[in-house]
Amino acid sequence: MKAATGNHGGTSGWLVQRYTAVVGLLAGFALWLFFLRRPEMDFQSWHGLFQKTSVRFLVWLLVTSICLHAWIGLRNVLMDYAKPLAVRQGLSLAISLVLILCVVWVTDILWRMNG
Amino acid sequence: MDKLRNTRPVTLPILKLHLPLAGWASLLHRVSGVLLFLALPVVLYALDMSLRSQADYEFVLYTLAFPLVQLAVLLLVWALTHHLFAGFRHIFMDMHWGISLHASRRSARVVLIASLIVTGLTAWSLFA
Numbered sequence: 001m002k003a004a005t006g007n008h009g010g011t012s013g014w015l016v017q018r019y020t021a022v023v024g025l026l027a028g029f030a031l032w033l034f035f036l037r038r039p040e041m042d043f044q045s046w047h048g049l050f051q052k053t054s055v056r057f058l059v060w061l062l063v064t065s066i067c068l069h070a071w072i073g074l075r076n077v078l079m080d081y082a083k084p085l086a087v088r089q090g091l092s093l094a095i096s097l098v099l100i101l102c103v104v105w106v107t108d109i110l111w112r113m114n115g
Numbered sequence: 116m117d118k119l120r121n122t123r124p125v126t127l128p129i130l131k132l133h134l135p136l137a138g139w140a141s142l143l144h145r146v147s148g149v150l151l152f153l154a155l156p157v158v159l160y161a162l163d164m165s166l167r168s169q170a171d172y173e174f175v176l177y178t179l180a181f182p183l184v185q186l187a188v189l190l191l192v193w194a195l196t197h198h199l200f201a202g203f204r205h206i207f208m209d210m211h212w213g214i215s216l217h218a219s220r221r222s223a224r225v226v227l228i229a230s231l232i233v234t235g236l237t238a239w240s241l242f243a
Contacts, residue, residue, distance in 0.1 A: 018209070021202055043172040050166055063159070070152045077145055080126055095152075102155055109163050 017072045024065035027058045034058075047113075056110040063106040067099040140223040144201035147194035154191050185241050192237045197230035 034055060038045055049055050074095050082088040134142065165175045178184055204222050208214050213222050 018206065021206070025199070043169045046172065047166060063155075066151075066155065070148070070155070073145075073148050074152060077149065083126070098156065102159060105159050105163070109159070109166060113166070 013072045013075070016068060020065040020069040020072075024062055024069060027062040027065065031055070031058050031062065050110065051113070060106060060110055064103050067103050071096065071099050135220070135223075136227065137219050137223040140201050140204065140226045143197055143227070144205075147198040147201075150190070150194040151198060154194075189234060189238055189241065193230055193234040196233040197226065200226040200229050 034049065038049070050059075075092065078088050078091055078095075082091055132138075161175050161178075164171045166172075179188070204213075204226050207222075208219075213219060
C-alpha cells in the first residue's frame with residue numbers, strides 16, 4: 001500500500017537538502033569572491049554592487065536555497081523533538097510562513113531599486 | 116492502542132547520555148542550523164536597511180560595532196562554519212568516504228576544532 005504522504009520515504013527531502021547545500025555553497029562562494037575584490041566599501045559601492053544582475057541573482061539563489069534547506073532541516077528537527085502533533089504542526093506552519101516571507105522579502109530588497 | 120504506543124521507541128534522552136565526538140558534531144550541526152534559521156530574518160533586515168540610504172547604511176555599521184552585537188556575529192560565524200564543515204562531513208559520508216569508526220571520530224574532531232579555529236581567527240580580527 002502506498003503511504004498517504006507519497007511513495008517516497010523522505011528521499012526527495014534528502015535530495016533537496018543536498019542540492020540546496022551545494023547550490024547555496026557555490027552561490028555563497030561566488031558572492032564571497034565579488035566582495036573580496038572590494039576591500040574599501042562605502043554606501044555607494046555597496047549599493048552599486050546590488051545593481052548588478054549577477055549579484056542580485058546570486059543573493060537570491062543563496063537565500064532561496066538556504067530557505068529550502070532550512071525547511072527540510074527544521075522539519076527533521078521537529079519530527080524528532082516536537083512530539084505533540086498540534087505543537088509540531090503549529091511550529092511547522094510558522095516556520096514555513098517565515099521562510100516563504102524571507103524569499104519574498106529578499107526578492108523585494110533586490111529588485112525594488114530599478115536600474 | 117495506547118499499549119502499542121507505549122512500547123514504541125522514544126527519542127533518546129540526549130542530556131543523560133555521554134555523547135561521543137561524532138554525536139557532538141551531529142548535535143551541534145542541528146543546533147547551528149537552528150541558530151542560522153533564527154538569524155536569517157535579522158540578517159535580511161540588516162541587508163534591507165543597508166541598501167535603503169546612506170544614513171541607514173551607516174546605522175547598520177554603527178549597530179554592528181557594538182561589542183554585544185559583535186559577540187552575536189561571532190556566534191553566527193561559529194554556527195556557519197560548524198554547519199558548513201559538518202555538512203561536508205555528511206556529504207562525504209553519503210559517498211561512503213570516511214565511514215569507518217576511526218575515520219568518523221577523526222573527522223568529527225576536525226570539524227569541531229576547525230570551526231573553533233575559524234571563530235577564533237574572526238574574534239582576533241574583530242577584537243584585537
